[in-house]
Amino acid sequence: MRRDVFQAIADPTRRAIISLLALQAMTPNAIAEHFQSSRQAVSKHIQILSECQLVSQKQTGREIYYHFNAQKMKEVDVWMDQFRALWETRFSQLDNVLQNLKNKQS
Amino acid sequence: MRRDVFQAIADPTRRAIISLLALQAMTPNAIAEHFQSSRQAVSKHIQILSECQLVSQKQTGREIYYHFNAQKMKEVDVWMDQFRALWETRFSQLDNVLQNLKNKQS
DNA sequence: TATATTTGCAATCAAACGGTTGCAAAAAGA
DNA sequence: TCTTTTTGCAACCGTTTGATTGCAAATATA
Numbered sequence: 001m002r003r004d005v006f007q008a009i010a011d012p013t014r015r016a017i018i019s020l021l022a023l024q025a026m027t028p029n030a031i032a033e034h035f036q037s038s039r040q041a042v043s044k045h046i047q048i049l050s051e052c053q054l055v056s057q058k059q060t061g062r063e064i065y066y067h068f069n070a071q072k073m074k075e076v077d078v079w080m081d082q083f084r085a086l087w088e089t090r091f092s093q094l095d096n097v098l099q100n101l102k103n104k105q106s
Numbered sequence: 107m108r109r110d111v112f113q114a115i116a117d118p119t120r121r122a123i124i125s126l127l128a129l130q131a132m133t134p135n136a137i138a139e140h141f142q143s144s145r146q147a148v149s150k151h152i153q154i155l156s157e158c159q160l161v162s163q164k165q166t167g168r169e170i171y172y173h174f175n176a177q178k179m180k181e182v183d184v185w186m187d188q189f190r191a192l193w194e195t196r197f198s199q200l201d202n203v204l205q206n207l208k209n210k211q212s
Numbered sequence: 213t214a215t216a217t218t219t220g221c222a223a224t225c226a227a228a229c230g231g232t233t234g235c236a237a238a239a240a241g242a
Numbered sequence: 243t244c245t246t247t248t249t250g251c252a253a254c255c256g257t258t259t260g261a262t263t264g265c266a267a268a269t270a271t272a
Contacts, residue, residue, distance in 0.1 A: 001227095001228075002118075002228090004118075006115055006116050006118075006121070007116045009112055009116075010112050010113045010115075010116035011229090011230080012112075013230090015112070015185070019188065022188060022189055022192065027248080027249090028248080028249065028250090029247090029248065029249080037230085037231070037232090038231075038232065038233085039248095039249085040231085040232075040233080040249095040250090040251095041230070041231055041232075043249075043250070043251095044229095044230075044231080045230085047250085061238095061239060061240075061248095062238060062239040062240070062247075062248050062249070063239090063247095063248065063249085064248085064249070064250095068189075068192075070189050070192035070193040071193055073186065073189050073192075073193070074193045076182070076186060077183075077186055077190070077193075079121070080179065080182060080183055080186075082125060082128060083128055083174075083176050083179050084183070086128065086174075086176035086179075087176040087177055087179065087180045087183075117259090117260080119260090133218080133219090134218080134219065134220090135217090135218065135219080143260090143261070143262090144261075144262065144263085145218095145219085146219095146220090146221095146261085146262075146263080147260070147261050147262075149219075149220070149221095150259095150260075150261080151260085153220085167218090167268095167269060167270070168217075168218050168219070168268060168269040168270065169218070169219085169269090170218085170219070170220095213272100214271100214272085215270100215271080215272075216269105216270080216271075216272090217268100217269080217270070217271090218267105218268085218269080218270095219266105219267085219268080219269100220265105220266090220267085220268100221264105221265085221266080221267100222263105222264090222265085222266100223262100223263085223264085223265105224261100224262080224263085224264105225260105225261085225262080226259105226260095226261090226262105227258105227259080227260085227261100228257105228258080228259070228260095229256105229257080229258070229259080230255105230256095230257085230258095231254105231255085231256090231257100232253100232254080232255080232256105233252105233253090233254085234251105234252090234253085234254105235250105235251085235252085235253105236249105236250090236251085236252105237248100237249085237250085237251100238247100238248085238249085238250105239246105239247085239248080239249100240245100240246080240247075240248095241244100241245085241246075241247090242243100242244085242245075242246090
C-alpha cells in the first residue's frame with residue numbers, strides 16, 4: 001500500500017477535498033456534503049490524506065475537524081523544481097532559437 | 107481510463123522516467139536499462155506518459171526518441187498555486203503568531 | 213536475402229483502488 | 243435514561259493498475 005503525496009493527489013475527489021480544507025478546516029460530514037458519493041467513501045479519502053500527512057485532525061467533542069497541512073504539499077513543489085527552469089519563458093525562447101538552428105542545418 | 111498528469115506522476119517509476127527524459131531524450135531501450143523491471147513494463151509507463159502528453163515521440167529509423175514536455179507539467183504547478191501562499195515564510199510566521207494568541211486565550 | 217535489433221500490441225494475473233452497505237462506539241440532546 | 247448524531251471500522255465487489263510472457267511488425271546489418 002503506497003501512501004505518498006503524489007498518490008494522494010492523483011484522485012480528483014481527493015484534490016477537491018484538499019482544496020476545500022485549504023480554505024477552512026471541516027468535519028467529515030461537512031466535507032461529504034460537497035460530494036455525491038457516500039460519507040464513507042469520502043471518509044476513506046480523508047483517511048488516505050491523513051496517512052500521508054496532507055491533513056491533520058483535531059477532535060472537539062464528537063466532531064473531528066480536519067486541517068490541511070500545506071508543508072506536506074510543498075514536497076510536490078520541491079520535486080517540480082527540477083522542471084521549473086524548462087518552462088520559464090526565457091528558456092523556452094532559447095529552446096526555440098536552438099530548434100530553428102537545427103532545422104536550418106538539416 | 108483516466109489519463110491526466112496527476113495520475114501519471116503518481117507512480118514512482120514514471121516520475122523517475124520523467125526525470126531522465128527532462129535531462130535528455132531517450133529511446134525505450136535506453137530508458138529500460140535504468141530500471142530492474144522488464145522493457146515492456148517500462149514501455150507501458152511511457153505509453154501512459156504519452157497519452158497525457160507528458161512526453162512526445164520522434165521516430166528516426168526504427169528507434170523512437172521520447173522527449174519530455176515541460177509545458178504539460180506546468181499544469182501541476184498551476185494547481186498548486188492555490189496553496190503556495192500557505193507555505194511561504196511570511197504567512198507561516200503570521201500563522202504562528204495567531205496560534206500563540208489562541209494558546210494564550212485558552 | 214537471411215539474421216539481428218528495436219519496438220508495440222495482446223493475453224494473463226495478483227494486488228490495489230474506489231465505491232457500497234452494515235454495524236459499533238462515543239458524545240450530545242430530549 | 244433513551245434517542246439522535248457523528249464518526250470509524252470491517253466486509254464485500256467490480257474495475258483499474260502494474261507487472262509478466264509471448265509474438266508480430268518494421269528497420270538495420272551481414
